[in-house]
Amino acid sequence: MKANFSLNEGQKDAVRLLSGPARHIFLRGGSRSGKTLVLLRAIVIRALRCSQTKHGIFRHTLSAARATLLSESFPEMMRLCFPAVPYTLYRQDSIIRLGNGSTLLFGGLDQHDRTEKVLGHEFSTIYLNEASQISYRSRNMLLTRLSENSSLMRKEYIDANPPSMSHWLYRLFENGEEPDSGQPLENRGLYASMQINPNSNRDNIPGDYFDHLNSLPEREKARFLRGEYSSCVQGALWKIDSIQRQRSIDRESLDAIRSNMQRIIISVDPSGASGPDDYRSDEIGIVVCGIDMHKNLHVLEDCSLRETPAKWALEVLAAVRRWRADLIVAEKNFGGALVEANIRAVDSNAPLKLVSASRGKVARAEPVAALYERKKVYHHGRFQELEEQLSLFSSGGYRGVKSPDRADALVWGITELALLDPQQGKAQWIPAPLSFER
Numbered sequence: 001m002k003a004n005f006s007l008n009e010g011q012k013d014a015v016r017l018l019s020g021p022a023r024h025i026f027l028r029g030g031s032r033s034g035k036t037l038v039l040l041r042a043i044v045i046r047a048l049r050c051s052q053t054k055h056g057i058f059r060h061t062l063s064a065a066r067a068t069l070l071s072e073s074f075p076e077m078m079r080l081c082f083p084a085v086p087y088t089l090y091r092q093d094s095i096i097r098l099g100n101g102s103t104l105l106f107g108g109l110d111q112h113d114r115t116e117k118v119l120g121h122e123f124s125t126i127y128l129n130e131a132s133q134i135s136y137r138s139r140n141m142l143l144t145r146l147s148e149n150s151s152l153m154r155k156e157y158i159d160a161n162p163p164s165m166s167h168w169l170y171r172l173f174e175n176g177e178e179p180d181s182g183q184p185l186e187n188r189g190l191y192a193s194m195q196i197n198p199n200s201n202r203d204n205i206p207g208d209y210f211d212h213l214n215s216l217p218e219r220e221k222a223r224f225l226r227g228e229y230s231s232c233v234q235g236a237l238w239k240i241d242s243i244q245r246q247r248s249i250d251r252e253s254l255d256a257i258r259s260n261m262q263r264i265i266i267s268v269d270p271s272g273a274s275g276p277d278d279y280r281s282d283e284i285g286i287v288v289c290g291i292d293m294h295k296n297l298h299v300l301e302d303c304s305l306r307e308t309p310a311k312w313a314l315e316v317l318a319a320v321r322r323w324r325a326d327l328i329v330a331e332k333n334f335g336g337a338l339v340e341a342n343i344r345a346v347d348s349n350a351p352l353k354l355v356s357a358s359r360g361k362v363a364r365a366e367p368v369a370a371l372y373e374r375k376k377v378y379h380h381g382r383f384q385e386l387e388e389q390l391s392l393f394s395s396g397g398y399r400g401v402k403s404p405d406r407a408d409a410l411v412w413g414i415t416e417l418a419l420l421d422p423q424q425g426k427a428q429w430i431p432a433p434l435s436f437e438r
Helices: 009-018 035-049 062-081 112-118 136-143 168-174 198-204 207-214 218-224 251-259 309-323 336-346 361-373 384-391 405-419
Strands: 024-028 054-059 087-090 095-098 103-108 125-128 155-160 191-195 244-246 261-269 285-292 297-302 327-331 352-355 377-380
Touching (some): 009 191, 024 035, 024 168, 035 062, 035 103, 035 155, 062 103, 112 136, 125 136, 168 191, 198 207, 207 218, 261 297, 261 309, 297 384, 309 336, 327 336
Parallel strands (some): 024 155, 024 191, 054 103, 054 125, 125 155, 261 327, 297 377, 327 352
Antiparallel strands (some): 095 103, 261 285, 285 297
């Protein structure tokens, strides 16, 4: 059976790019522009060309990979492009096996055990779908698995609706720099990106979908209709390029940096998340901040995550032990008693101070942003998600779609370390309730 389907002009340009010498290829553009189809098609062509090869296809979560890619996008692409090619779906393992023995593994990167399973594979192709939701660390981990010994040139495919200019995708593919260090890429010619937008896919999109895209606020319209990166908001309190940086922290430098701090705070911005798959809720912002003998502030680590109350409390206490922190500062507006109970359940003697958000986000953030302007704050490395949230604060409000959980946690930490008067700044211990049960 011959496929009664043809690629649109944008997809044809993408095929030419995919066939070239670049090994790391990023298709960026608006919503429903055909990026996913052309990349899945390219992977199947590679898999059919070389038998017994493995190809990894990933989203931020396994549930999203199964619901969108495995159940919808892949079978639709096969129906349109390869109607005569048989394949077998192993749904429980999220694997597609072609007739020549090549396999396509669909996976998520949101949990440690799932990531560990990925480390047991070697791939000829890896594909990051909706990569604006995937961390640079996870992407680099996947690159270590791009190691299958086959006749195919090993390639990395990426697609996304363009995020902000502070995102690792922009730094890597558009600026040509290593996102963590800021150093120029050594092999820039191996990286390529192109824009592909929904206008070129009009024949496959309902007309009222464009009406919806055109009705979006300008920032979202630029991203989802025109496929543009978002720049810093007007009147931004933080400018990412002006943040002072010191070396990122590893096992070798942890002790020295920790001993240089006079005081270390673990700050927590709780949410109502019930677990890692609860994407209706925000993440729990967990940020480690310190102050040195010269009264300079240091952002040391971002431990934020989306987890159950028990697991995020464990993460907070692990950070306390790792950094030998003096105090946990947690916002109590979101169920103060529950926040305390979560932490006390792990360590009844944890040094905890609950704080209340009596002022708005911008009013709390402005004094902290002023410390950045005075060059009093250093980031140890780059904190991608945290810094993107900071860049969306303006004097007129927060411009992000979701709550700035990481940025809120940072504001609480810096405020506790540097902006309270001496009497307020004293640790306000909340004693554990007396109990005879052990």
